[in-house]
Amino acid sequence: MSTICPSTLNTGGAVTADTIIIGGAGHAGVQAAVRLRELGWTGRIVMIAPDADAPYERPPLSKDFLKDGSPDAAVLLRKASYFEDKGIDRVRGCIRAIARDRRSVLLEDGSRHDYSKLILALGSTPRPLTVPGSDLDGVHELKTHENASAVRAALTPGAQVVVIGAGYIGLEVAAAAASRGCETTVLEFENRVMSRVTCEVVSRHFERLHNSKGSRLVFGAAVTEIRGQDRVREVVTADGSVHPADVVVVGIGVRPLQELADESGVRVEDGIVVDHNSRTNDPHIYAAGDATRLIDDGVNRRLESIQNAVAQATNAANHIMGLAMPRREVPWFWTVQHGVRLQTAGLRHPDDTIVLRGSSEGDQFSILYLRAGRLAAIDTVGTLRDFNPAKKLINSGALIDPERAADPSVKLSDAARGLTTAREA
Numbered sequence: 001m002s003t004i005c006p007s008t009l010n011t012g013g014a015v016t017a018d019t020i021i022i023g024g025a026g027h028a029g030v031q032a033a034v035r036l037r038e039l040g041w042t043g044r045i046v047m048i049a050p051d052a053d054a055p056y057e058r059p060p061l062s063k064d065f066l067k068d069g070s071p072d073a074a075v076l077l078r079k080a081s082y083f084e085d086k087g088i089d090r091v092r093g094c095i096r097a098i099a100r101d102r103r104s105v106l107l108e109d110g111s112r113h114d115y116s117k118l119i120l121a122l123g124s125t126p127r128p129l130t131v132p133g134s135d136l137d138g139v140h141e142l143k144t145h146e147n148a149s150a151v152r153a154a155l156t157p158g159a160q161v162v163v164i165g166a167g168y169i170g171l172e173v174a175a176a177a178a179s180r181g182c183e184t185t186v187l188e189f190e191n192r193v194m195s196r197v198t199c200e201v202v203s204r205h206f207e208r209l210h211n212s213k214g215s216r217l218v219f220g221a222a223v224t225e226i227r228g229q230d231r232v233r234e235v236v237t238a239d240g241s242v243h244p245a246d247v248v249v250v251g252i253g254v255r256p257l258q259e260l261a262d263e264s265g266v267r268v269e270d271g272i273v274v275d276h277n278s279r280t281n282d283p284h285i286y287a288a289g290d291a292t293r294l295i296d297d298g299v300n301r302r303l304e305s306i307q308n309a310v311a312q313a314t315n316a317a318n319h320i321m322g323l324a325m326p327r328r329e330v331p332w333f334w335t336v337q338h339g340v341r342l343q344t345a346g347l348r349h350p351d352d353t354i355v356l357r358g359s360s361e362g363d364q365f366s367i368l369y370l371r372a373g374r375l376a377a378i379d380t381v382g383t384l385r386d387f388n389p390a391k392k393l394i395n396s397g398a399l400i401d402p403e404r405a406a407d408p409s410v411k412l413s414d415a416a417r418g419l420t421t422a423r424e425a
């Protein structure tokens with residue numbers, strides 16, 4: 001499995017006082033740099049990351065990139081020339097420590113870089129599987145372009161592929177494997193797919209989809225061991241079942257990269273704690289993306305999504321440039337499995353009242369999550385028709401008539417009883 005920081009590093013140049021250092025060159029890091037230049041920051045911007053590749057998009061890595069016939073190259077977030085044109089310096093290196101008293105970061109190669117502001121956009125790292133045999137050849141995680149290239153090369157027709165974890169990434173890999181003619185098994189500890197992020201109706205819909213494409217889904221499956229000599233041969237679960245495997249892909253979640261912040265005394269709580277302006281408890285340090293936890297104004301949440309990374313990075317740049325009105329967006333996310341798109345807005349809660357719009361046996365439907373009569377979240381499956389209207393209704397705190405909302409012939413916006421905001425009620 002890959003490490004986060006390689007040991008061989010190139011050093012960057014010395015930095016001046018008017019320098020914003022961005023740790024990380026993923027979705028949040030790049031957005032912060034882009035936004036700072038858009039807003040007219042004229043000082044230096046130095047983006048430090050260990051990645052060999054130019055900054056690229058992660059979502060395609062578990063989707064189109066794994067498909068047969070898709071281009072080998074990662075989809076770049078920006079062309080390399082963009083960074084040169086905008087005077088954004090990219091330093092290949094890994095931050096090892098933050099000296100807050102000196103306002104500098106120390107890289108693994110020993111070089112020191114001073115900042116006037118620091119934006120931590122370090123992302124997350126896959127949760128490792130810790131059972132015996134998890135380090136055998138043929139066991140993969142999926143985070144980087146390099147990981148995705150290795151998985152893609154292993155998905156040959158007829159290969160026995162075991163995916164551990166039926167979250168978004170595991171299921172996207174399973175879909176790619178099945179479509180490439182692999183014998184695909186998904187092992188999931190819970191009793192349904194995507195249980196953390198969606199309701200049972202949507203889970204069952206996607207389970208039928210995967211089954212119809214030939215994947216085998218096994219629930220209540222706790223992996224206890226991966227066996228093999230030189231490389232993986234089989235995966236064993238707690239009930240003694242043995243699943244033959246040429247390839248194993250582990251997708252059991254991620255954890256925020258918060259150690260650097262923690263060791264320097266920046267507040268962390270399962271994520272670097274930020275407010276709506278992406279400020280940490282150090283006035284010179286901001287954080288954005290998967291590495292963070294937003295705790296502010298009654299909100300306490302950690303999100304792993306492109307929308308969140310981009311919004312938080314935008315807010316960090318805005319605040320540095322004196323725009324102190326943070327964008328407060330309805331969180332949203334998508335996944336595509338066997339060509340079927342699930343797109344979700346808002347954050348559901350298991351106690352929400354569920355309204356089904358359309359038939360979950362069909363190709364297109366939505367699930368509305370109502371809390372105290374208001375729309376709190378939506379899942380759209382196979383259609384985006386309700387997505388934008390739902391986002392507006394979530395934002396406005398509209399009361400919803402559940403009977404009208406359940407009827408797909410009624411426009412979703414017409415199912416609102418009134419646009420009384422939650423605060424007014």
Ligand SMILES: Cc1cc2nc3c(=O)[nH]c(=O)nc-3n(C[C@H](O)[C@H](O)[C@H](O)COP(=O)(O)OP(=O)(O)OC[C@H]3O[C@@H](n4cnc5c(N)ncnc54)[C@H](O)[C@@H]3O)c2cc1C
Nearest residue numbers: 024025026027028049058059095122123289290304305306
């Ligand atoms: C395969 C895959 C598919 C996904 N699909 C979707 C999807 O469909 N929709 C969606 O919304 N989200 C998806 N996500 C999640 C999404 O990609 C993340 O939420 C997003 O990338 C978070 O952005 P980030 O900038 O916080 O972190 P990242 O994009 O992970 O970037 C972190 C950066 O920090 C660098 N870094 C780490 N440690 C150090 C250090 N010590 N020093 C310097 N640099 C460091 C890393 O090398 C990297 O450049 C997917 C993720 C993966 C892996």
